[in-house]
Amino acid sequence: MSRRGGRRLFWAACLLLCLAGFLLSLLVGPVRTTPADLVAFVKSPDRVHAAIFLDLRLARAVLAFLVGAALALAGAILQGYFRNPMADPFVVGVSSGAALGAVAAAALGFEAAAFGFSGPGLLAFLSGLGIVSLVYALSLRRGGFKVETLLLTGIAAGALASALTSFLLFMRSDSYDQAVFWLLGSFQLAEWGQAATIAPWVALCLAASVWLARDMDLLALGDETAQALGSPVRRVRKAFLAMSALLAALAVAVSGIIGFVGLVVPHWVRLLIGPAHRPLFAASALAGGTFLLYCDLAARTILPAELPIGVITAAVGAPFFLYLLHKKR
């Protein structure tokens, strides 16, 4: 099969899976509903079904899709940025920083909501962005900027934030229930307000990264070569780093830390459609959103009580990833 045909097939399959995922998300939940109920609801809406189908299930599915898209796009950007397939939103410290903010807010009892975020969500967002800025500022010093320094500073800052998080958890064991929510992720509290808050940013970052994708392709050749070929390397790097940090911080702020999506989804997509960044960014967003949609579906149906979604993403993602990796070789 030609590469072009393969890409078409990939896009068609992704879209189909995505639509099926949304439909399943609408139909499956702790309250039993049949397709007939959904059809009846569409014909003549009633309050209870409006709340269940629209306010709870659809809002949750949309938010899961947006967060999945944001995480996978952030991962795809960072893997290109560092020219390193191990990169994901964790390495620059966003996730650990955001988790620290959320757990600190939970431990201090800061639950008030603002700007469509809960108290912990808002603090997660701010501390996630704060840590990346700090990491960036630290790695800028000592005469110029090196990607390796950024990577190592990010890992160190992330470890420090994780240590502080563990300390807070140890001191305030009664906030454990809340902490699980932030450390392993959940869409249990999904609301339209959250989806509306992050949707414009996800769309904007997606559009900007697709627009700058050629420059990312050039970065793969090395910074000097890219510069020589006319790419404004420093500005491009800044823009991509800012976008990935924003995407990851937004994702953590509404749903807690969800691992593995940002690391693995871009790899799947690269294995299936190749390394060119323009299609890679767009396809990663779609595939990441779809993947998280199904993971959330599993998280809320496997057991009577809801599982944290971070458990599912790793448990489902890793084997599938290994399969793809070995099949390709």
Place this chain on the structure above:
Amino acid sequence: MKLGRARRERAVRQGRRKGDMYRRRVSPFLAVFLSAVPMLFSPSPAAHDPARVAGQAVTDALGRAFPRPARPPERIVSMAPNITEILFALGLGGRVAGVTRFCDYPPEARRLPRIGGLVDPNVEVVRSLDPDLVIAFRGNPLRLVERVRRLGLPVFVLDIGRGLDELAALVTKIGQVTAAEARAEALAAALAARLAAVDAALRGVASRPKVFVLLYGQGLWTCGGESYVNDLVARAGGANVAAALPKKWALYKRERIIRDDPDVIFILARSAADFAAGRDRLARMPGISAVTAVRTGRIYEIDEDAASRFGPRLVDVLDRMAALLHPDRFGGRP
């Protein structure tokens, strides 16, 4: 994974027993703000006037004004076992549409639809029951309670009290939001009369036995001075040895029990087997076997389910404790 599950279950159990611990999550400034709100906006003398006109708002534990219902709610969801018990005690059992999986008293409550647990109520199930009143308590995670409220359901949030005096107020509040004021007043008066009867029986007791309360389970959990169980012990004519601890529930040290030398030990247990296991474990602990309560065999079982729910059965627990501590004042009953 296994560890996580175990800790979660522990959290659920603690939520049930020590749900009041969750209060600490409210930040101090928020608490001050919330407690100031009713002072600012309601004429406070009228707030305690039982003869208020119907339709006036009732304030919930979050300081929010809750409009009194024009007609009695027909489908009530209770998010805590003590609320379920009070609703049934008010004769509103037929109107309860959903309860938690811990709501097992009265037995009829077990047949009602379950909305999940205390820390993990399911929002979708609550919504599907189409309630016209949801009564939550501060042990439920506030974020889930708020999620339910933002779906447009009327949510009234209650807290548990520090002493048995506050039981009547809780019953009255539930009566107000369920339009069952008359029955609530009657129940509150009956509870107050029973408290007064215990007070009268114990008037002028010569001694107040030292009491150690043990919560059956891992470690020596006991109730501190801020727990209503401390109030129960005091009203029953005992002196809680851990009363000086400024906490609701606390882990106690074995050395302190030996030093305190309690005359009586109450074990809060959920079954006779648990009680026996707890008693035997205590007796086997080095040093504890010399404690007065163990030597004289004054170790008694207290029904944990009744004692851990801030509801009407607390008065039964009080009667039992008082009779155990001062059998001479209660006709020599055990």
